[in-house]
Each structure stands twice: as structure tokens, then as C-alpha cells.
Amino acid sequence: QPYVYRLTITDGPWVEQTYPLGIQRGTKTEVQLLGQQLPVKPVTVDVPADAIGTIGHSLSVPMGETNVFALAVSDHPNVLEADGNNTPATAQAVTLPVVLNGRIESVGDTDHFVFQAKKDESLVMDLQAARLGSLLDARVSVLDAAGKRIGGGDESKGSSDPKFTFKAPGDGKFTVVISEQEPGRGGQRFAYRLEIAPSAKAKPGFQLKLPGDAISVARNGEAKIKINVERTGGFNEEIALAVENLPAGVTVSGGDKIPKAKNVVEMKLKATKDATVTVKSVRITGKAKAGDVEITSRAILAAATIHDTVRNTMKVAVAVPVPFKFTGVF
Incomplete structure (x- = not known):
């Protein structure tokens, strides 16, 4: 019984991945569709305010109705990576809490984002890539103002996606860096979604x-x-x-x-x-x-x-x- 499968063969529209991999709950966002028989230009996706976690979504496109594809949703504002954020000196400034959306688009590409934190502030950093069908085997590093690595991760329990808590050693600016672990890898399908937010006690x-x-x-x-x-x-x-x-x-x-x-x-x-x-x-x-x-x-x-x-x-x-x-x- 566990060895059941379902095989779909189609020449119609089929979404294998989106960019970004998710959007903010209760918003309309332009999303690029990757797959076959899909529009070249981004399409608008509307996610309801009560959406939970990772949702299934389908779209009507000129070539027909797509399959149901996965979209991650969150409460925090979403930011797309900007061109040229490949070094600590050109890091993209962001305000927390935030969800960072980007791609490791070529071999050796790295994405840098800089944020402010207070001494002893605890921040949960949760990267989604493999969990959403991305090819990225991600590594996340946190650098201090001198460029020294003072935190990070490359996996979490049961997943190759990093998730860890970073505690700021002092007031100041810190840079988070996202990269591919394995040499010779990168491309359109190497997308990620990194959520950074203060540790919060669960509400009743x-x-x-x-x-x-x-x-x-x-x-x-x-x-x-x-x-x-x-x-x-x-x-x-x-x-x-x-x-x-x-x-x-x-x-x-x-x-x-x-x-x-x-x-x-x-x-x-x-x-x-x-x-x-x-x-x-x-x-x-x-x-x-x-x-x-x-x-x-x-x-x-x-x-x-x-x-x-x-x-x-x-x-x-x-x-x-x-x-x-x-x-x-x-």
C-alpha cells in the first residue's frame, strides 16, 4: 500500500517552481512561473489573509489551467534581492522582521543583506529552498562589521535547509550571506526564501x-x-x-x-x-x-x-x- 504512485503526462501548462517561492499573506504579488507552456511575463497571485503555511495554488493562463503548485506564505514583508548584492560592501539594506527572496543565479554567486540588531537580541533565521522544490543546497552565514563569520548554518533537523537562532553580540550592523554549498552549482532553479524575525514566545x-x-x-x-x-x-x-x-x-x-x-x-x-x-x-x-x-x-x-x-x-x-x-x- 505505501508504494502507490500517480504519474501525470501532459503537454499543457505545468508549474515546476515559482520566483519568488512565496509571498506575504493577504497581498497581491507578481510571480514568475517556471515550467512548460507558461507566460514569459510574471503573473499576479492573490493570497488570502487567512492562508496557512504552504498553500496549493493554480492559475488560469492563456494555454489553460495550470497544475496545483506550492507557494509559501508568511506574515512579514517580503523583499526581492537587488542586483549587485554580491559582496559585503554592496550588501542590500533590509529592516527586520523580513523575508528575503533571491536566487543563486550562477556558479559562485553569493547574496548579501545587511540589517541592524541590538545587543543580545535573538533572531530566528529560517531558510526555505529544498522544502519548496528548489535545487539550492544552501549555506547561511552571519558576518560582523569586520567581515568575520559569527553565526550561521547549513542544515536543520530533517532538512538540508538551514534554520538557527542568531544572538547579536552587540549593537550594530550585521550581514547575512546566502550561498550554494556544492561547487559548480547555480541557476534559475536555485531560489531561496529566508525569514528573519525576533524569537517570540508562543501566544495562547x-x-x-x-x-x-x-x-x-x-x-x-x-x-x-x-x-x-x-x-x-x-x-x-x-x-x-x-x-x-x-x-x-x-x-x-x-x-x-x-x-x-x-x-x-x-x-x-x-x-x-x-x-x-x-x-x-x-x-x-x-x-x-x-x-x-x-x-x-x-x-x-x-x-x-x-x-x-x-x-x-x-x-x-x-x-x-x-x-x-x-x-x-x-
Whole structure:
């Protein structure tokens, strides 16, 4: 069962990568599409304000509808690298927090960005490249005003993408440098996305987790699903759940809330004997209060591979019970 594959062969529009690899949440941004049968000029992508993590997106282009491709989203302003930022002396000035978007466009290329930090300020530096399908095997270095390397990384747990915390040794300007680790590598597909932001204590909240991407329920039958929750920042309160867009004839019982201090609840989907045989994208949303603040979270399914995206719906299919027989004139 784990050795299942899906092979798509097409001469239509197909997006293999974008530049930049992502954009700021709730904004419209011009993006260059890399692949086949795609516009040469950048296209405008509109990302909703409630987008989560890495989203799946498709576009209508003159040659047809593209495949669903991955786009990273973040809260912080996005900056594209400027030409000529190849040395510490010509480093591009940026203001934190920020997401730096660039490419190692040729062999030996390096990108430099300079920022201000205060003594003992802790900054989380998280570079995304391989996780978003880029060919870049990145190294990140932090230099002081004299050009000495005082921090950096070249990988993180479970990924070749660097992620580390930099603590400023004093007030001043610091330069972050992005480069390719392996010799003889560079090009259009060597893009990166480096987020730099102060370390932050997690706010009270929660994230609902879907059990999978799809489930089927037979007519006059039932199916059970479990919704898990990840609590953050000491949040421990009850969470009210709502299920939207169920197929006609399907109802849900139980699991209308996750009790205080609990992390999982079971829902039961039940279909009537004449429920419409169809598939619907179902949303599960949780609401709760942390003090006077109302918190809302849409249940998600995390991306399984670098080619996958975060999903915030689950397909619910109504099926005909087996064994069955169709009769008619064909």
C-alpha cells in the first residue's frame, strides 16, 4: 500500500517552481512561473489573509489551467534581492522582521543583506529552498562589521535547509550571506526564501489537525474520524467545533467540542439510505476564547513531501454499499 504512485503526462501548462517561492499573506504579488507552456511575463497571485503555511495554488493562463503548485506564505514583508548584492560592501539594506527572496543565479554567486540588531537580541533565521522544490543546497552565514563569520548554518533537523537562532553580540550592523554549498552549482532553479524575525514566545492558541485528506461513507452507513489539536502558549480551554459543506444526506454526531485540557475528539459521519453519491470538500473549524480574545483555527493536514501543500479541507465521499449492481440501457 505505501508504494502507490500517480504519474501525470501532459503537454499543457505545468508549474515546476515559482520566483519568488512565496509571498506575504493577504497581498497581491507578481510571480514568475517556471515550467512548460507558461507566460514569459510574471503573473499576479492573490493570497488570502487567512492562508496557512504552504498553500496549493493554480492559475488560469492563456494555454489553460495550470497544475496545483506550492507557494509559501508568511506574515512579514517580503523583499526581492537587488542586483549587485554580491559582496559585503554592496550588501542590500533590509529592516527586520523580513523575508528575503533571491536566487543563486550562477556558479559562485553569493547574496548579501545587511540589517541592524541590538545587543543580545535573538533572531530566528529560517531558510526555505529544498522544502519548496528548489535545487539550492544552501549555506547561511552571519558576518560582523569586520567581515568575520559569527553565526550561521547549513542544515536543520530533517532538512538540508538551514534554520538557527542568531544572538547579536552587540549593537550594530550585521550581514547575512546566502550561498550554494556544492561547487559548480547555480541557476534559475536555485531560489531561496529566508525569514528573519525576533524569537517570540508562543501566544495562547491552538491548531486543529485533520486525520487525512479523504474519507468515504456508504449510504445508510457511518464512518468515524478523529480530530486532534495542538495547543500552544499554555492554552487549555474548551474548543467548539463546526463542520461545513457536508454532502446532502450526511450528518455529523458527537465531537462538537474538544473538552478543556483534552487533545482529541471523535466525530461520527452518518449517511442516509438515499444520500447523494458525491464528493465534497469539508471544512472543520474550531473556536475558543483565551481570556477576552476569541481564537479561530481551521483544521489542516500538514504537507507530506516537498511537492505537497498544507490542506485545510478533507474530501468526504458518499459511496454505494457493496456489493451493488447497476442496471439500465447503455
